[in-house]
Each structure stands twice: as structure tokens, then as C-alpha cells.
Amino acid sequence: MSTGTVMSTYNRLPVSFSHGEGVWLFDDNGKRYLDAISGIGVNALGHAHPELTRRLQAQAGELLHTSNVYGVKNQQALADALCAASGMDNVFFCNSGAEGNEAAIKLARLYGHSRDIDRPTIVVMENAFHGRTMATLTASGNRKVQAGFEPLINGFTRAPYGDIKALENIAKNNHDVCAVLLEPIQGEGGVNLLPEGFMESLRALCDQHHWLLMLDEVQTGNGRTGKYFAYQHSSVLPDVVVTAKGLGGGVPIGACLAKGTAASLFKPGNHGSTFGGNPLACAAGLAVVESLHTEKLIDNAEAMGQRLLDGLRERLANNKGVIKVRGKGLMIGIQMAGSCGELVAQALEAGLLINVTADKVVRLLPPLTINEQEIQGLIDTLCPLIDAWQQQPSAA
Ligand SMILES: Cc1ncc(COP(=O)(O)O)c(C=O)c1O
Structure with missing residues (x-):
């Protein structure tokens, strides 16, 4: 994506968004993404909160x-x-x-x-x-x-x-x-x-x-x-x-x-x-x-965070590329065995926004408004990508 006259302090992903609603963002072509990173921990109330x-x-x-x-x-x-x-x-x-x-x-x-x-x-x-x-x-x-x-x-x-x-x-x-x-x-x-x-x-x-x-x-x-x-x-x-x-x-x-x-x-x-x-x-x-x-969103962060942590641990238990799943509330990291930056683009393709930090940690910071169904969707979309990542020779 061309950055034009904006200084190139960021490597940008090839997408921009037209609007959002709750935990969802919509790109310029109408494709929907589950936002599991909230603009790096910013959109606590999700998008377009009334x-x-x-x-x-x-x-x-x-x-x-x-x-x-x-x-x-x-x-x-x-x-x-x-x-x-x-x-x-x-x-x-x-x-x-x-x-x-x-x-x-x-x-x-x-x-x-x-x-x-x-x-x-x-x-x-x-x-x-x-x-x-x-x-x-x-x-x-x-x-x-x-x-x-x-x-x-x-x-x-x-x-x-x-x-x-x-x-x-x-x-x-x-x-x-x-x-x-x-x-x-x-x-x-x-x-x-x-x-x-x-x-x-x-x-x-x-x-x-x-x-x-x-x-x-x-x-x-x-x-x-x-x-x-x-x-x-x-x-x-x-x-x-x-x-x-x-x-x-x-x-x-x-x-x-x-x-x-x-x-x-x-x-x-x-x-x-x-x-x-x-x-x-x-x-x-x-x-x-x-x-x-x-809206009792702090309690929701605790409950949904626990559900996400438990769900990820269960689904990734046999994945040898996953060292540890850790976090508190809706601040969760999946420590991988190797560099895993490519997961960000793969997740984007699959309609999920995540982030990788410290080279080997998948970071999840979804809006505090996220519900059970959306947590399940996050797990169901992310875990197959992490499983596929583990199959690659470069994973460990
Ligand atoms: C713990 C912590 N402190 C400070 C900052 C810097 O915040 P800002 O980018 O709003 O200056 C960040 C941003 O990621 C952060 O995570």
C-alpha cells in the first residue's frame, strides 16, 4: 500500500477500514473482520459504541x-x-x-x-x-x-x-x-x-x-x-x-x-x-x-478473558509450536516457539485482526464488550492458523 506523503514510520498492512460496529471492522470492500486487537488496546468499548x-x-x-x-x-x-x-x-x-x-x-x-x-x-x-x-x-x-x-x-x-x-x-x-x-x-x-x-x-x-x-x-x-x-x-x-x-x-x-x-x-x-x-x-x-x-464491562473482561484463555489452552494443548498461553482478563499472549509475524497477515486474510509482539508472541486485546459467541469465533479462526504455522519447517 502506498504511504504517499506520510512518513514511513509504520509497515502497514494492505487494508483500510470504512466503519466498525462492536468488535467488528469493515474494510473498503465490505469484508468483515473480528477486531481482536482494538487498535492496540484502545477501543475498549468496541467500534461506534452508541x-x-x-x-x-x-x-x-x-x-x-x-x-x-x-x-x-x-x-x-x-x-x-x-x-x-x-x-x-x-x-x-x-x-x-x-x-x-x-x-x-x-x-x-x-x-x-x-x-x-x-x-x-x-x-x-x-x-x-x-x-x-x-x-x-x-x-x-x-x-x-x-x-x-x-x-x-x-x-x-x-x-x-x-x-x-x-x-x-x-x-x-x-x-x-x-x-x-x-x-x-x-x-x-x-x-x-x-x-x-x-x-x-x-x-x-x-x-x-x-x-x-x-x-x-x-x-x-x-x-x-x-x-x-x-x-x-x-x-x-x-x-x-x-x-x-x-x-x-x-x-x-x-x-x-x-x-x-x-x-x-x-x-x-x-x-x-x-x-x-x-x-x-x-x-x-x-x-x-x-x-x-x-455495562459491567470490567466483569465481562474478566469472564470473557478466562473463557478465551481456557479455550486457547484447550485447543492448542497438543500444538508443539505453542510454548505458553498467558494473560489476565482480555490481555492475552500466545508464546510461540519461533518468529510468527506472518500470522498477522494470515489472520487478516481469514477476517481476524491480531498482533504479534516481541517477535514470537501472538497478542490479543479485543474490545471489552466482546461476547461468548465472538470469543468462540476468535478461537475457531485463530487456532487453525496456529496449527498450520506449526506444520511449517521454520516454526521451531
Ligand atoms: C505500556 C505502554 N506504555 C506506553 C505506551 C506509549 O503510549 P502512546 O503510544 O500512547 O504514547 C504504550 C503503547 O503501546 C504502552 O503499551
Whole structure:
């Protein structure tokens, strides 16, 4: 497909869509696709959700944008809803996940300086993904994302994901550390889960060393894993939570939430965003948060996610090319024995939208509105492709 005058930052698939409905997308020729990736975890309510559409249309007719130098009613209402859902104290609104993480990184540095640390350092994880800005690509644990953009930013140190001993060692040896930033489940890194009890141990370590515990819930937030935020599967409260993706249901919005000391660090002039939290974006956020609640979509994510996980495990049990099927709620990864990028085009041909990340992991992030029949359709379409993939000589 020609990309014309658009910079070629993406290898695009040979399809574009004219419209969508629920979990379905329709291409320009009228072919229907089950969307099991939701624009990489964005369309939490599916496509053309009636309440989201209604709220956006109404808001567009009233007010699109004013400025953050004035009061923004929708922003206040969305901040209240997010604080109620998270246990956090306040929110900074921005437009993307990377921007939300930038806000968290700036909070950590302010916090470090408030503790008289001259070179505040943030612990980040191997295989992490936090975005494409200079600070967030530095925080990401993937050389492909960083290569060519050196010099990277100072003030980060890295640990293996889920290794509490490694973090304890850093605490012993590096007195510049003021915060730790991680994803509760790594998305781009391959749908990697933390060991049971890790979050509690990490909270205790952070308390002991006065580190901020900062969670990147850009992908895991807003009901995706069967709780509003993924840390709610544990008993801990973080100091900072970043979210984006599903929050606007397709309208760009990001948020950095903070609690306690972290919530009082930013003062006027420290940070800002022209568009962040504008009336239209916050109308979308409010429609998403309210629909998650009224349509019980977080419970649905948990139930349908379990059904998908069980169904895939059962159907793929004898497939030697499948190492593991893992995930939480509607964030599922199928770890394959070899590179499996070709499955994306094969699935597309079969009317199914999926994604492959970390080279060998089929990633599924369907809308949280998905029902039993659609889950079954997903399994029935995907599993034969994975079986055929396993027959290829290059599979292992
Ligand atoms: C965990 C995580 N953090 C940050 C980002 C970056 O978000 P954005 O592309 O909205 O800047 C992503 C995007 O995939 C992500 O998955």
C-alpha cells in the first residue's frame, strides 16, 4: 500500500477500514473482520459504541476546546471518576501514554530533588515499553526502540522484570534511586506477568527506601485485565499511575495519577499541555469510565478473558509450536516457539485482526464488550492458523 506523503514510520498492512460496529471492522470492500486487537488496546468499548458516539456528538456541538488556563468541567468530573476508581488523589491530563509517562518521570525527578538527590535515578525494567519520546524510549528496555537516537537521557538504571532480588541489590548500591517505573503486565514486551506476591514485595522495598512506586498502566488500565487497574489484582496502592489507550475509547487522552507526596509535587509552571484534558477528550473519557461501570464491562473482561484463555489452552494443548498461553482478563499472549509475524497477515486474510509482539508472541486485546459467541469465533479462526504455522519447517 502506498504511504504517499506520510512518513514511513509504520509497515502497514494492505487494508483500510470504512466503519466498525462492536468488535467488528469493515474494510473498503465490505469484508468483515473480528477486531481482536482494538487498535492496540484502545477501543475498549468496541467500534461506534452508541453512548460514546452520543457524548462526543453532543460535546462537539457545545465546546471542543478552551484552554487549561480556564476551568474545564469535564476534566474535573473525569479526574474525580479516575481518583474514585484508583484510590489516587489527583490527575494530570495529557494526550498519550508516552506523555503520561513523561509526567511521571518529571514527578520522580522533582521528588528526587526534594530529597536532595542531585542526580535522581529511576529504576526501569528489561523488555519494558513506555513510549517513543526521548525519555520514554530511554526508559523502554528494547534496543530497537532506542537505536539511532543516542545520546539517550541520563537518570535510569535497569533491572530484570519481576526480579525482587535485583531490585534489592540496586537499593543497596545506588543511593540516587528515587523511583521505580514498571508495567504491571508487560504488553509490547510479550504479555509478561509478574510473579505472585511481587507487587507487595516491591511496595515494601519502595517504602523502605522512600522510592516512588510508579506503574505504567497505559495498556493494562481501564478494565483491560478484569480490574479497573491491574495493580488492583494485588493489595498495593502505587504512588503514581499512568494510563491512556482505552481511556478515551479511541479519542486521544492520557492521564498521570498521583497519591500522597507525589500528588503535591507539580506546581503551576512545572508542567502543562495545550490539549491535555480538553472538553472533547474528557467527554470521551467520561463515556468510557461510565460505560465500563453501567455495562459491567470490567466483569465481562474478566469472564470473557478466562473463557478465551481456557479455550486457547484447550485447543492448542497438543500444538508443539505453542510454548505458553498467558494473560489476565482480555490481555492475552500466545508464546510461540519461533518468529510468527506472518500470522498477522494470515489472520487478516481469514477476517481476524491480531498482533504479534516481541517477535514470537501472538497478542490479543479485543474490545471489552466482546461476547461468548465472538470469543468462540476468535478461537475457531485463530487456532487453525496456529496449527498450520506449526506444520511449517521454520516454526521451531
Ligand atoms: C505500556 C505502554 N506504555 C506506553 C505506551 C506509549 O503510549 P502512546 O503510544 O500512547 O504514547 C504504550 C503503547 O503501546 C504502552 O503499551
